[in-house]
Amino acid sequence: MSAELICFERACRTRYSVTDVLYNCPKCGGLLEVSYDFSRIDAGGLRQLWRQRRMSNHPLDQSGVWRYREIIPFLDDPAHAITLREGCTPLLDAPRAAEYGGLRRLTFKHQGFNPTGSFKDNGMTCGAAQARRLGMRRVACVSTGNTSASMAAYAAAGGLQAVIFIPHGNISYGKLAQALEYGALTFQVEANFDQILKLVRVLAERLGIYLLNSINPFRIEGQKSIVVEMMDQRDWNPPDWIVLPGGNLGNVSAFGKALRELRDCGFIGRIPKLAVIKAEGASPFHHFMKDPSRDSFHAVEHPETLATAIKIGDPVSWPKAWQEVAVSGGLTEEAGEKEIADAKAVIGLCGIGCEPASAATLAGIRKLTGAGVIDRDADVIAVLTGNVLKDPDYIYKYHTGQLTDPGGSAIEALFGNRPVVVPNDPGRIAALLG
Numbered sequence: 001m002s003a004e005l006i007c008f009e010r011a012c013r014t015r016y017s018v019t020d021v022l023y024n025c026p027k028c029g030g031l032l033e034v035s036y037d038f039s040r041i042d043a044g045g046l047r048q049l050w051r052q053r054r055m056s057n058h059p060l061d062q063s064g065v066w067r068y069r070e071i072i073p074f075l076d077d078p079a080h081a082i083t084l085r086e087g088c089t090p091l092l093d094a095p096r097a098a099e100y101g102g103l104r105r106l107t108f109k110h111q112g113f114n115p116t117g118s119f120k121d122n123g124m125t126c127g128a129a130q131a132r133r134l135g136m137r138r139v140a141c142v143s144t145g146n147t148s149a150s151m152a153a154y155a156a157a158g159g160l161q162a163v164i165f166i167p168h169g170n171i172s173y174g175k176l177a178q179a180l181e182y183g184a185l186t187f188q189v190e191a192n193f194d195q196i197l198k199l200v201r202v203l204a205e206r207l208g209i210y211l212l213n214s215i216n217p218f219r220i221e222g223q224k225s226i227v228v229e230m231m232d233q234r235d236w237n238p239p240d241w242i243v244l245p246g247g248n249l250g251n252v253s254a255f256g257k258a259l260r261e262l263r264d265c266g267f268i269g270r271i272p273k274l275a276v277i278k279a280e281g282a283s284p285f286h287h288f289m290k291d292p293s294r295d296s297f298h299a300v301e302h303p304e305t306l307a308t309a310i311k312i313g314d315p316v317s318w319p320k321a322w323q324e325v326a327v328s329g330g331l332t333e334e335a336g337e338k339e340i341a342d343a344k345a346v347i348g349l350c351g352i353g354c355e356p357a358s359a360a361t362l363a364g365i366r367k368l369t370g371a372g373v374i375d376r377d378a379d380v381i382a383v384l385t386g387n388v389l390k391d392p393d394y395i396y397k398y399h400t401g402q403l404t405d406p407g408g409s410a411i412e413a414l415f416g417n418r419p420v421v422v423p424n425d426p427g428r429i430a431a432l433l434g
C-alpha cells in the first residue's frame with residue numbers, strides 16, 4: 001500500500017514522499033495529511049481479521065492501534081513500531097452521568113486506560129515509529145502535559161532521546177512527574193503553549209530533532225484508531241454523536257479523517273456528528289465556528305482555564321477541525337470552569353473518573369441537551385481523554401472547597417466530598433457513622 005503526504009489545503013494538494021521530514025506544506029504553508037490508495041481494501045475481510053487478532057499474543061495484534069494497521073498503512077517495516085499495548089480502551093455505560101447530561105443513555109470511551117493514562121498514546125506509538133523509520137535520534141514536543149508524558153514513554157521504550165518543553169507552572173504535577181520518570185530532558189519555559197510551539201519548531205528545524213506535536217501527520221494517523229476501535233466495539237454501528245474536548249484540535253481532525261475513511265471503505269454507513277467542547281477561557285475555535293470564514297479565525301492571546309490540558313489559544317489544526325466538524329454535520333460548544341468541575345465530579349460518582357479537560361464533554365452535553373440540540377434519546381459517545389489521577393491537586397481542591405477559577409473567584413462545589421478528620425476513637429467514629 002503506497003502512502004504519501006499531501007497538503008490539506010484544497011487549492012494546493014501538493015504531494016510529498018512519506019519519508020520527507022515535513023510538518024507543513026513547503027509550497028503554501030498548509031497542514032499535511034497522510035493519504036493512501038484504499039481502492040482495494042476489503043472491509044468485510046478486515047472486520048473479521050481485526051476481530052481474530054484480539055485472540056493473538058503478537059504484540060502488534062494486542063495493540064489497539066496496530067491491530068488496525070491496514071487502515072494506517074504508512075510504515076514499510078513493522079519492526080519500527082514501538083508498542084506499549086496502547087488503545088484497547090473500554091466503552092463504559094454511565095447512567096448517572098447520562099441523567100446529569102439530560103440523556104437516557106450515555107457511553108464513555110475512556111482513553112485514560114492507556115499506558116500513560118491519555119489518548120496521546122494512540123498517536124504517539126505511530127509518531128515514534130515514524131521517527132525510528134526516519135532514523136531520528138531525538139524527538140521533541142511542547143505540551144500541556146499529556147503529549148510530553150506519552151512522548152517520554154515511547155521515546156524511552158524505543159531508544160530515542162525525548163526533549164520536552166512545557167509551560168512553567170501550568171501543567172499538573174502528575175504529568176510532569178511522568179516525563180521525569182520516563183527520563184525525558186525537560187525544559188520548563190516561561191511562556192504559554194502557543195508561544196512555546198513556535199519556539200520548538202525553530203529549535204527542531206535548527207537541531208534536526210523530530211517534532212511530535214499533533215501537527216505531525218503520523219500522530220493523527222494513530223489517533224484515528226480511537227474511532228476505529230470504537231466502531232469495532234459497536235459492531236460497526238455508528239452512534240448519533242461523538243463528543244470530545246478540544247485543545248490543539250488534533251484529535252477531532254483524527255476522528256473526522258477516520259470516519260471519512262471508514263465510510264469510504266465501506267466499514268460504516270454514515271458519519272456521526274462530532275461535537276467539540278472547548279473551555280470558555282480558551283475557546284477561539286468555538287467563536288470562529290459561530291460564523292466561519294477563511295479570515296475570521298482569531299487566536300486568544302492569553303488563554304485561561306483550570307483544565308490545563310486544553311489551555312491553548314491558537315490551535316494549529318483548526319482548518320482540519322473546521323472541515324471535519326462541518327462534514328459530520330456537528331458543532332462546537334464551550335463550558336465554564338464550574339460546569340467542567342461539577343461534571344467531572346459526576347463522572348467520578350459513576351466510578352469512572354477523568355481529568356478536568358475530559359469532563360468538558362459532559363458539561364457540553366448538558367448544555368446541548370438543555371438547548372434541544374442533542375436529543376434526549378440520542379445515542380451519544382463521549383470520549384474521556386485522560387485518567388482521573390492525572391490532576392489530583394484539582395480534585396482535592398474541588399472536594400475541599402478550595403478550587404478557584406482563573407480570576408480568583410471560589411468555585412462552589414455542587415458535589416464536594418470533604419475527608420473527615422477523626423480521633424483514633426471507635427466510639428466517636430461509630431457515633432459519626434451512626
Ligand code: F0G
Binds near residue numbers: 146
Ligand atoms: N484532553 C486532554 C486530556 C488533553 O491532554 C488534550 C490535549 C486534549 C483533550 C485536547 O486534544 O489538542 O487534540 O484537541 N493535550 C495536548 C498536550 C495539547 O500537550 O498534552 P487536542
